[in-house]
Each structure stands twice: as C-alpha cells, then as structure tokens.
Amino acid sequence: MPQHKLSWEEDPHAPDGRRLVYTGTLDKTVQYFAKGMNFTYRYVLSLDRTFGTKLPNGSWTGLMGMIVREETDFGLGPFSLSPVRVAAADHTVPMWTGNMKMVSGLTGLQVDPWGFLLPLRSIVWTATLAAMLGVLAALKIFSSCLSKETLCQSGWPANTFSPVRVLLQQDVEWPTEWWWWERLVLGLWMLTTLVLTRSYAGNLMSLLAVRYLPQPFQTLKDVLDHPSVAMIWEKHSKSEQFLRDAESGMFKEVAELEQKGRLEFHTQSQFLESLSTLVRVGHHVLVIGDITIKSLVASYVSHTGKFSVRNNFFYRLTD
Template sequence: MAAVQAILSTKQQQECPVLLLLNNPSQITLPFLKAVETAQALQGVTVFQIEGYNLNANASLIQLRSTVDKIRQLGGMWHCLVVVVVSDDPAFLSAFAHLSLRRHALRWSTRILVFTRLSLSHLGGLHALLSNRNAMLLLAHRDKKAISGVGVYVSSPYSLPSARLRKVDTWTPNTTWAHSTHLFPEKFLVFSSAPTLTIAIELLPQHKLSWEEDPHAPDGRRLVYTGALDKTVQYFAKGMNFTYRYVLSLDRTFGRKLPNGSWTGMMGMIVREETDFGLGPFSLSPVRVAAADHTIPIWTGNMKMVSGLTGLKVDPWGFLLPLRSLVWTTTLIALLGVLAALQIFSSCLSNGMFCQNRWSANIFSPVRALLQQGESSGTIRHPPAGDCLAS
C-alpha cells in the first residue's frame, strides 16, 4: 500500500475524496491502516470491504453491486473521485470491471487505480475498464517474497484485448512519487489505433440526412449527415485520428428514461453501449447526467414557450387605461376651461352680431380634437341668413 499512498499524496489527488475497495480481510493490516491514515486526501478516505467474495454467490454479487452503486452516487456528487481497487482475485477484479461499466459507476472524471500482485496473463477481464476509463494498473513486482517495485501501466483506448499494456513509470519502495506527469495520462487526445467509432445522430434544422451506396458498410449503404455538427465531427476525427459512421435510433428520438429503468432513442443506444457517443445537442437533466458522460456545451441558445391566444377582445373603454385618474381629471378641467373661453370670445363678433348656433360648434370641436376625430367636409354647416341678429 505504500505505492498507493505515494500516489494519493501527490498534489493532483489531494483535493479528491478517495475510495478503497478491498475483498480480502487479510489486507487490512496495521501498515495498511497507517497508510490510510497518513494519506493526504483533504476530502477523506472511505474503505469498502467485500469479505469472502465468490463469483457464484448471490450475496457477494449483491454486495458488490451495492458498492458499485455507492461509487456511482459519490461520483455524481464530486467533480473528482479516486477509486482504488486492491485485490489478488481475478474473478473479483473482472466482476468489478463488468459491473462498474454496466452500471455506469465510473465517469471519465473518476480516476481508478487497480493494485494487484497477479501476472498480466490473469488480468484479461480488466481490458475494457483500463482502456475506456481514466484508469491505471499498479502491478507489483516480486523479488523472492518481498515486493521490489510497482509498475504503472495504462491501456490505449479502443485497443484489442490482446494488445500489450503500456508501462509509463515504476515505483520503488521507500521513495516518493516524483513523476506526477505520468499519473493518469490523457489517453483520448490522439488514438494510435485509428479506430472506427459509431455515432448516434438525429435530424436537426439546417442539417440533411441521406443514404449512399457503400460496399464496405455492414448493410451495403452508408448514412450521410451534412451540416454544422458533421463539420465538428470531421474536425475531431482529423485531430484525434479516428474514422466514424453514423447510425439512427429505432424510434428516432433523443431518448427518455422509462419506468423500468431502460432508455429509448439516442440515449438508449449510448447507455447500452451500442454507439461510442451521441451527437446532440442534448438538453441536460439530472437523469441524463446520471446515465452518461457529457462534454462541455458546444452550443448555447435561448428557448421560449409560446401559446395561442383565445381571441381578440375589444374594450370600448380601453382608451382610459394608459392614463391615470389625475391626468384625466386635469384634462377634463382644461377642456371645460377651453370651452368657457371659446364661448366668451365667440359671443360677440367684431361686426357686432350674435350667432345663436355657435354654441354647439364650440362644444364639440374641442372634444373632437381631444378624441382625434376628423370632421367631414360635407357635415360643415354655414349659418343661414337671418340667424345672426344685430345687438
């Protein structure tokens, strides 16, 4: 456990909570407990123990499944997590790798250390875990009965099970870990094996889907997807050295979780590992985040909900709503003042005659101007002769 302690004490791992998973009670010795206590993990160290693991025992499988589910819950709560698995049982290691992948317990942000004294020939069940997750293998080298050193190995992503592990460093007893740059190297920058990845897609606006004849395709034709997202895939494929092919889901949806726990659409293909990744854009939700890893946002947009109107209703008194009562009161007082002034000035004409029919015109003309109502030329009446009397 000194090698594990040396790794956990590096600055890169100190800010992450540590989970130790054991299946052999004899591993919990005084040196082991001392190593756990002195591990400089600021968020603490939690030890999970599965006693007497048996591949054919239901109790052991249930306990291991429960432990894997707890690791998944903790991984969703923390931005980083270090999981250390210590075992010399190949069946236990294979079962942990299978369940952790099947139940999506280990995200890329979760760092996995597998420490064992087994030979590489007994670790075939760890290939999927070591190659497609942020994992390292610590393999103890024995000199007679004592451990002379620990080799640090990583597996290239999308490599064959028969491919050899790549040794990145060696730790020797009574030394500190000096090569922190070798810890959890970024494996998904450039693929050395040039794999062919399967990408789930769905038709989006400004994109096109079509089928082309291709004798190298599984069913003799290839799905062609054109648009902005396809250009993004081409950019990554060229930089990361991979080829790809597009596939569609059976129900042609982005996917939702059913009551029985299964998924439909593109999310279902990702969860069942029928595709390597899905080309969104996906709207994130807690259930989707818990089911699969997601990248940083590649597009941000605003969305609005629109509903139809029940019908246009005209309010005959709607013209009163824009102005307050004080404004209308002031307006009416000013209107009365204007009417009074017009009546006084129009009562006597310059020629000394009084027009009796001027009263109604003086009343309605300011009101018509206030309501912005026009006056037809055909309605203008001139006073007949004899209506004006001499004063």
C-alpha cells in the first residue's frame, strides 16, 4: 500500500540470506505488541501481493490464504471485514473505518455552450416564461375594449409585445392611447425584469469568473451509464469478493461489466501506474478506499514533480 514501504536487507540469519523490512503505521503496531508480549517476528510476503479472496473451490489467495493455511501466525493487512473473512479467521476490533471512493481523471478547462442558462434554475426560467405569457395574454384580452384606432394592421394592439421588449432590455414606446391599467401592468413587469436581469447578470459574472472542470462521474450509476469508461477494483480483495457474490442490484451490474471488458482488477502495486496511464487520461475510473486514494495521488505528484490541471484527480463517495 502507498502508505507503507517494503524493502529487502541482507541478513545472514535469515533463511535465504535476506530479510524483508516493512515500515509504516502497522509495523509500529507490531513493534508495540512484540514489546508488550515479548516475542520476536519476521515478515513474509504473499506470492500474488494481494489481501486474498476465497475461490470457488474453497481455497484462499493472498494474505488470507497464508493465514488460513497457517503459513503465518497473523497478518497485518489492514484487512477489510466481510462475512466470508470473519468465518475463515479471527479478526481484531476495527482499527480504522473509511469509505470506498472512486477517482477519475480531470480534463482541461471547457466552455459549456449552454452556460448562459446556468445562472438561473429551471424553475425560475419556467416561472419567468409563464409570467411573460400571462402579461401578454392580459394585454391582448383587455386591449379588445380599445377603439380600432389603437390596433395595428395585423389586428394586434400596439402594446402587445412590449413585455418581450422589456425582458430583452429594448426600448418601449408608450402610446398616448394606453389605459392606466396597461401602464400599471407594464410598469410592474419592468420592475420584475429589473430584479431578474440584475440577479442573472451577477450570477453569470460569478460563473464566468470560476473555471469550469467537468466532473461527469458522481456515483457508480454514472459510470454504469457511460458507454465506454471502465472500472478498476482491487484484485483478490474484499471488494472483488463482494462483486462476485452480488446477486442483484447495482453491484451485480458492475460485476457484469467484466464480460463487456469494462471491469478490471489490479493489485495495490499496480495502482500508481494505473493512475498515470489509465485513470488520468479518462479511460478508467479507480474504486478504492479513500485513504489509499489520498496516498496514491500524493505519491503520483511526488513522482511526477508537477501538479497541473490535467494531472489532477477527482474522487467521489460511491453509492
């Protein structure tokens, strides 16, 4: 895992002449136990470098397999709890609780062609259109009581489309033949559009001042609905076990993506390269624990030495 380090050191007392050195938070925990309970220990490494899952034939892979076969006395993990794992081995009380999140690559700055609609919500646009149509209808209906001299050749009153011109901030003529109620209706409409246009202009200016970065994947459902983006989950982990055991629902749909070539399983040691070559360019989405994501992104920045917009990542809590 990115928050822990593995290395080999020469040791003539070790079986093969070298000793595995494991550093990090869990190593300090083992040192604490060893000192308090007075025992010595040495680290061993699983062949496939995974946490382990139960295969259909009943055998186990990874670290869990070494524990179940009693090749080791205990494993550090950290292991995620699941009914299958709890039935196979004894676990301590939870040391840490976190969330599963997904991380996807961010593209460059983009311009939304429909961005001019964003300052106001859809309900505001609908209410504005309905109010304008209501004002037009009122002027059309009540203008029928005017004399014929105030009507245009087309049969429409001269003031019919004045509310539209007001909304578009164009000039408006005030015919001397207008009734007092017509002037009152148009005046109230002017006051309404003044407040609306000032609010629209202020919000639009704020949106233009903020850079727009598309973040299309907010939930697992968004990834499922995408026609081509694939998912990466941890190989031989509790997550893989959960997907393969799912019988219905969204996670069953995720498991079925493997048949379509849109679901891959990588080990922890492959995640850093996967972020650089697959996730960052937008082809894949990585689903893993949030603490691992933070460590991976930090390691990526440390290795590349740059932190530009296109090298950013966006992660979100999954369903």
